[in-house]
Amino acid sequence: MRTEQAVTVARGDYLPYPYAIPSIALEFDLDPARTRVLSRLSIERQPGVPADTPLALKGEDLALVSVAVDGSPIAEGGYTISDGVLRLTGLPAACEVEIVSDCRPAENSTLMGLYVSGASLFTQCEAEGFRRITWFADRPDVMSRYRVTLRGTRADYPLLLSNGNLVDAGDLPDGRHQAVWEDPHPKPCYLFALVAGNLTCRELRTRTRSGRDVLLQVYSDPGSESQTEWALASLERSLRWDEDRFGLELDLDRFMVVAARDFNMGAMENKGLNIFNAAYVLADPDTATDANYLAIEAVIGHEYFHNWTGNRVTCRDWFQLSLKEGLTVFRDQEFTADMMARGQDAAAAASARAVKRIDDVATLRAAQFPEDAGPMAHPIRPESYQEIGNFYTATVYEKGAEVIRMQHTLLGEAGFRAGMDEYFRRHDGQAVTCDDFVDAMESVYRDLHPGRDLSVFRRWYQQAGTPRVSVTLDHDAAAQRCTVTLSQRNPAVGVEKQDASAQEKPPLHIPFALGLLDPQGRALPLTLDGKTQETVLLELTTASAQWTFENIPAQPIPSLLRDFSAPVIVDYPWTDAALALLSAHDGNPFARWEAGQELATRQILANAARHQAGEPLAADPTLVDAWRATLRDPKLDAAYRARALMLPSEKTLAERMQPIDPPALAAARDFLRAELGRQLAQDWRAAYQDNQTEGAFSPAPGPAGRRALKNLSLAYLMAGDAAANQALAETQYRGAANMTDRMGALSALVNEGSGDAVGQAIADFHTRWQHDPLVIDKWFALQATARGTDVAAARALMAHPAFTLRNPNRARALVFQFCLNNARGLHAADGAGYDFWAEQVLALDALNPEVAARLARAMDNWARYAPALRTGMQAALGRVRAHAGLSRNVAEIVAKALD
Numbered sequence: 001m002r003t004e005q006a007v008t009v010a011r012g013d014y015l016p017y018p019y020a021i022p023s024i025a026l027e028f029d030l031d032p033a034r035t036r037v038l039s040r041l042s043i044e045r046q047p048g049v050p051a052d053t054p055l056a057l058k059g060e061d062l063a064l065v066s067v068a069v070d071g072s073p074i075a076e077g078g079y080t081i082s083d084g085v086l087r088l089t090g091l092p093a094a095c096e097v098e099i100v101s102d103c104r105p106a107e108n109s110t111l112m113g114l115y116v117s118g119a120s121l122f123t124q125c126e127a128e129g130f131r132r133i134t135w136f137a138d139r140p141d142v143m144s145r146y147r148v149t150l151r152g153t154r155a156d157y158p159l160l161l162s163n164g165n166l167v168d169a170g171d172l173p174d175g176r177h178q179a180v181w182e183d184p185h186p187k188p189c190y191l192f193a194l195v196a197g198n199l200t201c202r203e204l205r206t207r208t209r210s211g212r213d214v215l216l217q218v219y220s221d222p223g224s225e226s227q228t229e230w231a232l233a234s235l236e237r238s239l240r241w242d243e244d245r246f247g248l249e250l251d252l253d254r255f256m257v258v259a260a261r262d263f264n265m266g267a268m269e270n271k272g273l274n275i276f277n278a279a280y281v282l283a284d285p286d287t288a289t290d291a292n293y294l295a296i297e298a299v300i301g302h303e304y305f306h307n308w309t310g311n312r313v314t315c316r317d318w319f320q321l322s323l324k325e326g327l328t329v330f331r332d333q334e335f336t337a338d339m340m341a342r343g344q345d346a347a348a349a350a351s352a353r354a355v356k357r358i359d360d361v362a363t364l365r366a367a368q369f370p371e372d373a374g375p376m377a378h379p380i381r382p383e384s385y386q387e388i389g390n391f392y393t394a395t396v397y398e399k400g401a402e403v404i405r406m407q408h409t410l411l412g413e414a415g416f417r418a419g420m421d422e423y424f425r426r427h428d429g430q431a432v433t434c435d436d437f438v439d440a441m442e443s444v445y446r447d448l449h450p451g452r453d454l455s456v457f458r459r460w461y462q463q464a465g466t467p468r469v470s471v472t473l474d475h476d477a478a479a480q481r482c483t484v485t486l487s488q489r490n491p492a493v494g495v496e497k498q499d500a501s502a503q504e505k506p507p508l509h510i511p512f513a514l515g516l517l518d519p520q521g522r523a524l525p526l527t528l529d530g531k532t533q534e535t536v537l538l539e540l541t542t543a544s545a546q547w548t549f550e551n552i553p554a555q556p557i558p559s560l561l562r563d564f565s566a567p568v569i570v571d572y573p574w575t576d577a578a579l580a581l582l583s584a585h586d587g588n589p590f591a592r593w594e595a596g597q598e599l600a601t602r603q604i605l606a607n608a609a610r611h612q613a614g615e616p617l618a619a620d621p622t623l624v625d626a627w628r629a630t631l632r633d634p635k636l637d638a639a640y641r642a643r644a645l646m647l648p649s650e651k652t653l654a655e656r657m658q659p660i661d662p663p664a665l666a667a668a669r670d671f672l673r674a675e676l677g678r679q680l681a682q683d684w685r686a687a688y689q690d691n692q693t694e695g696a697f698s699p700a701p702g703p704a705g706r707r708a709l710k711n712l713s714l715a716y717l718m719a720g721d722a723a724a725n726q727a728l729a730e731t732q733y734r735g736a737a738n739m740t741d742r743m744g745a746l747s748a749l750v751n752e753g754s755g756d757a758v759g760q761a762i763a764d765f766h767t768r769w770q771h772d773p774l775v776i777d778k779w780f781a782l783q784a785t786a787r788g789t790d791v792a793a794a795r796a797l798m799a800h801p802a803f804t805l806r807n808p809n810r811a812r813a814l815v816f817q818f819c820l821n822n823a824r825g826l827h828a829a830d831g832a833g834y835d836f837w838a839e840q841v842l843a844l845d846a847l848n849p850e851v852a853a854r855l856a857r858a859m860d861n862w863a864r865y866a867p868a869l870r871t872g873m874q875a876a877l878g879r880v881r882a883h884a885g886l887s888r889n890v891a892e893i894v895a896k897a898l899d
């Protein structure tokens with residue numbers, strides 16, 4: 001086998017498709033061994049296109065049976081097939097093309113196109129999976145009306161689903177039956193879906209705000225019916241929220257969500273027939289944690305919101321992916337924030353929103369910042385790609401959402417809504433670009449701010465890398481005036497570094513929210529543009545700019561980038577005392593959290609340096625006092641305290657270390673955790689007792705927050721003194737009334753505990769939940785990331801009969817968790833972790849290139865690691881690159897990492 005040929009696609013190469021395909025009729029004879037697909041395309045040559053322009057249709061892993069034009073068979077020679085493209089020439093300006101082909105779902109381990117999961121058949125078409133079902137113009141700007149006929153045996157496939165409305169159904173000879181579906185909305189083929197199998201359904205009927213009755217359904221494996229209540233309720237909340245906040249209504253009579261056990265990603269927004277990874281559908285208190293409940297609501301929302309942002313208005317080409325993804329992530333983040341804040345008073349709502357913002361920013365920093373600083377760095381609208389599947393990234397999604405959020409911040413809630421309305425007014429039913437979106441927003445921005453525009457802002461779409469904003473304060477005591485200077489830097493990243501002329505990029509438009517505190521921690525009123533507020537929004541659009549504030553009697557303490565108003569790194573020389581003051585008093589709950597995290601980061605980095613130098617580690621009292629104050633503050637709710645008291649993740653910390661030395665970081669972080677656990681033991685114990693939840697389980701923010709704080713307290717107590725607290729963990733494990741508490745206790749035992757009780761708890765957990773794959777995934781993941789799990793232990797886990805690489809959730813639970821979230825294990829001094837990584841990437845690549853390429857990215861930032869690690873990482877990458885028969889997906893990742 002040869003490695004697939006690398007072909008680079010460039011954004012500037014876009015050409016419209018020369019034909020329209022207004023309608024497509026598909027007929028499936030479903031059979032896992034060999035499914036026959038008949039596709040009838042209505043074809044219209046676009047005006048001005050030369051008559052000899054071939055109709056080029058993409059196909060992959062298909063066996064062609066026949067081609068006909070307007071009912072006449074075309075003999076071989078009347079068409080060509082090369083490099084996965086079927087070309088037909090000499091077509092009339094308008095005609096019907098009929099193609100019959102076969103595919104083999106049971107042999108399809110890529111989970112792209114039509115595949116088997118359990119006893120059912122599913123499809124996944126985004127981005128380029130439709131070409132694995134039939135030859136087609138597999139690109140998002142070709143939109144067609146679909147009529148889909150599904151035929152299969154009633155015994156195996158009692159349920160036959162596709163997009164839109166069921167228009168006909170009936171029996172066929174030989175125990176077969178059929179269903180005919182019509183989707184009234186033209187769509188690109190990446191939104192096509194079918195599901196065939198034996199699934200159970202939970203449904204509800206509701207009325208849209210314009211008074212249409214709609215049916216909402218959630219389908220899942222037989223036996224899981226008790227686990228779909230939350231998903232269905234989340235779906236109804238999503239429908240209501242999009243009506244309330246954006247005035248967007250469901251445009252279908254029926255909206256279906258189907259859970260698949262084998263799925264490459266989180267979920268997929270196929271029109272009216274969302275297909276989900278079961279992990280984002282199934283939940284009950286015994287099997288799902290609070291984090292699972294939250295993620296299900298968010299992903300259900302995300303896919304539902306795509307119905308407008310993605311489906312009604314779609315992408316012109318895949319370079320515009322962030323048009324739908326950044327916007328839809330922003331929408332799901334706001335949905336979750338609104339759900340967490342609802343029904344609460346202003347202060348509690350602000351805290352709840354801050355909790356969501358903290359979680360989202362923590363994700364951005366842990367996943368996107370490293371991407372933006374490494375070999376895969378790309379703008380949210382990439383300039384080129386080899387394999388589009390590799391660009392479903394934290395940058396396109398999470399940074400993309402930040403870029404939308406900045407527009408929301410610059411326009412305000414009402415302005416942003418007006419911009420969205422304008423976007424739909426202009427583009428409903430079209431396939432458009434990111435520029436089209438910004439144009440709509442800019443039309444409102446210009447009205448709000450005459451003389452200003454978003455021309456500088458647009459650079460966020462074309463520049464990669466995380467900007468650095470440095471802040472200086474000049475206080476004039478005599479004049480009681482403070483001048484704030486913001487300066488930005490946009491250094492070259494990733495491939496840009498190879499171009500000596502492009503070392504520094506132009507400035508961006510950065511909305512920078514700022515507050516100033518007096519030395520007692522009280523907010524200082526700030527006047528900007530005639531308005532006096534505690535938070536001002538500074539718009540930095542040049543390399544450097546200054547703002548002056550009056551009536552500032554003493555040197556103030558700045559509260560910077562409140563609510564994380566832009567995805568940048570802030571440089572400011574706070575003292576530890578200033579950070580402690582902010583962490584106790586900042587009126588902006590996000591910035592208050594940030595101050596504590598910064599304080600902890602500094603201490604961990606200092607200790608990592610001591611660890612490297614062989615010096616003893618130390619916990620500074622400023623940090624311990626700050627943690628104690630937060631822990632004891634009765635005004636802070638539990639969910640917020642749980643975030644504020646957590647130490648920054650190893651991934652976030654790594655971004656602050658040069659070169660990165662994960663074992664040193666882990667040692668320093670563990671040391672501080674243990675010190676905080678020991679020195680604040682009484683307070684942790686009190687928090688543990690005060691935050692018990694009783695009565696019927698509810699995943700609502702209140703009780704979930706108490707469980708988070710309680711389990712964090714347990715983790716600190718165990719870290720501080722495992723022997724003294726193990727009984728507490730064991731008791732919690734045995735008596736747990738929900739999965740959050742059971743996992744919290746098991747994690748404490750596995751990571752810190754000792755003796756027979758640990759192994760017994762692991763075995764007990766497995767015995768209890770062996771029938772539930774999603775819980776067994778948790779069991780694998782917990783062990784894969786445990787402190788003591790080295791490569792040998794990971795391999796031993798892989799030998800467990802329940803392990804398989806073929807199921808992406810299982811592979812992610814064990815192999816990905818080990819390689820991405822067990823730095824100590826991966827970076828073992830003998831290099832065994834790197835060997836393991838290379839071996840698993842290659843094994844996965846033979847089965848599922850999309851998933852393999854994600855694992856391949858674990859070595860992206862090898863060049864930033866400590867020399868002793870770097871060479872081993874580089875060598876492992878080299879071994880993968882040298883392997884014959886690599887997929888295009890993995891080949892692109894390793895080549896970029898090594899170039």
Ligand code: 0A1
Nearest residue numbers: 124126127264265267268269
């Ligand atoms: N559009 C989906 C993401 C998605 C992309 C590719 C997939 O298959 C390889 C599946 C899902 C979303 O944003 O939810």
Ligand code: ZN
Nearest residue numbers: 302306325328
């Ligand atoms: Zn999405």
